[in-house]
Amino acid sequence: MLIKIYDENPNPKVICKVADVLREGGLVIYPTDTVYAIGCDAMNVRAVEKICQLKGINPQKSNLSIICYDLSNISEYAKVSNAAFKLMRKNLPGPFTFILPTSNELPKIYKNKKEVGIRVPGNNIIRQLVYELGNPIMTSSIRDDDEVIEYTTDPELIYEKYEDRAAIVIDGGYGGIEPSTIVDCTTDDFEITRQGKGELRF
Secondary structure, three states, X not given: OEEEOOOOOOOHHHHHHHHHHHHOOOOEEEOOOOOXXXXXXXXXXXXXXXXXXXXXXXXOOOOEEEEOOOOOOHHHOEOOOHHHHHHHHHHOOOOEEEXXXXXXXXXXXXXXXXXXXXXXXXXXHHHHHHHHHOOOEEEEEXXXXXXXXXXXXXXXXXXXXXXXXXXXXXXXXXXXXXXXEEEEOOOOOOEEEEOOOOOOOO
């Protein structure tokens, strides 16, 4: 199903409908402040496994990332030092993925690498979806370096490609092609491991 939602003023009824699909273990494709991504309820291990399989991700070797509504309950999902929290507060919402040690609240699938990526995108659609769901959303970009750009930026073409794998594709307008900036915050010697769209402010 292809659903139009506007970033400036997401329709609450439609957001509720999409959140219900996530609660049932469905996969959803949505816009962020960087590229379009596919996600699921981060606490639903079977749904997380489905995305890992779809993307060819080995959760024992790759960091998984979750989208949170804001930083208010971040310590439920990751261990955050005071310095890391200050850095995140300066830069979020925004086009960043902060790598942090996992907490005990996340399911075991996240603990194989003992680290998790935290995102709070500057996009109202996905943040309202997380808020309505009441859980973080496990997220993975649908952008591949060797892919035709239109198939990762145009919602109608994304739907054409993924309609048999995602329950819902959200049309939030054309997406970007530049990924998030990844910042390793597993220690307080913060390191940018991938420079993307976000310019980190210290």
